[in-house]
Amino acid sequence: MRYVVTHPRRVRGEAIHQTSHERRVSSASRAEERAESDQEVMVRVRAPMGPERLEASGEESRRKVERAYLMPEVKHFVETQEVKDTEDRMKLWLQAGYPVHLIGPTGCGKTSLATHVAQQLGRPVVWINGDESITTTDLIGGYSQMENETVRDKYIHNVFKSKDITKVEWVDNPLSLACKYGYTLIYNEFSRTKPAANNILLSVFEEGILELPTKFGEERYVKVHPEFKAILTSNSIEYAGIHRPQDALLDRLVGIYADYYSFETEAMITARHTGVTEDQARRIVSVVRSIRDKLPDAQKPGTRACIMIAKGLKTLNGHKNIDFQQLCMDVIATKTSSPRDMEEKKVLVLGAVSEYS
Numbered sequence: 278m279r280y281v282v283t284h285p286r287r288v289r290g291e292a293i294h295q296t297s298h299e300r301r302v303s304s305a306s307r308a309e310e311r312a313e314s315d316q317e318v319m320v321r322v323r324a325p326m327g328p329e330r331l332e333a334s335g336e337e338s339r340r341k342v343e344r345a346y347l348m349p350e351v352k353h354f355v356e357t358q359e360v361k362d363t364e365d366r367m368k369l370w371l372q373a374g375y376p377v378h379l380i381g382p383t384g385c386g387k388t389s390l391a392t393h394v395a396q397q398l399g400r401p402v403v404w405i406n407g408d409e410s411i412t413t414t415d416l417i418g419g420y421s422q423m424e425n426e427t428v429r430d431k432y433i434h435n436v437f438k439s440k441d442i443t444k445v446e447w448v449d450n451p452l453s454l455a456c457k458y459g460y461t462l463i464y465n466e467f468s469r470t471k472p473a474a475n476n477i478l479l480s481v482f483e484e485g486i487l488e489l490p491t492k493f494g495e496e497r498y499v500k501v502h503p504e505f506k507a508i509l510t511s512n513s514i515e516y517a518g519i520h521r522p523q524d525a526l527l528d529r530l531v532g533i534y535a536d537y538y539s540f541e542t543e544a545m546i547t548a549r550h551t552g553v554t555e556d557q558a559r560r561i562v563s564v565v566r567s568i569r570d571k572l573p574d575a576q577k578p579g580t581r582a583c584i585m586i587a588k589g590l591k592t593l594n595g596h597k598n599i600d601f602q603q604l605c606m607d608v609i610a611t612k613t614s615s616p617r618d619m620e621e622k623k624v625l626v627l628g629a630v631s632e633y634s
């Protein structure tokens with residue numbers, strides 16, 4: 278039988294059997310190994326703490342956040358004169374140094390417009406969606422990526438060496454990124470966030486200072502970059518879960534009311550998104566607008582409903598038992614609260630479909 282040495286083996290008292298020369302050689306090589314193992318520990322400790330590593334990880338985490346908060350792509354954007362007019366007003370106020378607040382009913386095109394204008398400004402765009410659970414930390418960032426590393430070195434049986442290392446890294450979230458580097462911030466549906474979490478915006482918009490409450494000393498205050506711009510959107514129709522933004526915040530924003538687009542623009546959007554013919558798009562938009570006029574604010578179908586019906590129509594081939602009327606009914610029924618409500622909507626849809634047949 279042959280033993281293959283896979284790792285150096287130490288035997289207690291082995292030195293007794295060695296010559297003085299062998300002892301010198303083995304203690305020298307042991308000292309060398311110990312130095313190597315120490316070095317290994319040191320490298321593992323020092324490397325993450327060095328300024329270069331911090332810088333690299335800062336850059337890395339910035340990219341990570343940018344990727345995570347990447348704004349949605351605007352596809353098939355339609356730019357009629359009325360869309361351009363609103364865009365121009367938004368750009369004017371942004372250039373004048375004010376954040377723009379786009380207000381409008383559900384599905385009228387606020388998010389698409391905000392995204393399109395932000396892209397046109399030519400600066401990187403960061404994006405956040407307001408909701409009940411958003412906190413100030415979600416906006417500014419915080420100490421995260423806590424990593425605990427424990428090194429237990431028992432290389433020599435009777436020497437126990439132990440090191441606990443805690444690495445903490447500050448990670449910027451969209452608001453800090455935008456303020457520090459002059460990006461455009463889109464804060465979609467910001468009124469869904471609890472007002473207390475949005476308080477951080479007050480000094481950003483008024484004094485041009487971002488205060489990072491969990492930092493200390495000089496790092497606590499960030500001067501807002503001159504290229505920083507913000508577009509906020511909110512729904513004009515009250516619904517459950519919305520928080521009324523504090524007056525002080527609204528006071529610092531320029532409000533642009535974006536209503537549903539005109540018939541022509543809606544028809545163009547519907548056709549461009551779905552590939553239905555112009556006539557089909559016009560019929561769909563006529564039906565939707567007729568129903569919109571008759572329903573209460575909270576139930577009005579927006580441009581999204583036109584696109585949905587048109588997509589349904591494009592997919593209709595082969596479903597002979599489903600007709601245009603049924604498609605409209607299904608899309609309009611989304612906000613139905615009771616069978617009676619559904620019956621009333623059926624009547625509305627029937628009337629509108631036969632009017633624009």
Ligand SMILES: Nc1ncnc2c1ncn2[C@@H]1O[C@H](COP(=O)(O)OP(=O)(O)OP(=O)(O)O)[C@@H](O)[C@H]1O
Nearest residue numbers: 353354355382383384385386387388389546580581
């Ligand atoms: N100018 C436009 N060009 C092309 N498509 C548009 C345009 N405006 C709106 N749309 C389309 O209309 C639909 C609704 O638009 P959008 O999501 O921007 O509305 P919204 O007001 O943000 O809606 P919500 O209140 O539900 O958030 C989307 O499918 C969008 O792609």
Ligand SMILES: [Mg+2]
Nearest residue numbers: 387388389465
């Ligand atoms: Mg939206």
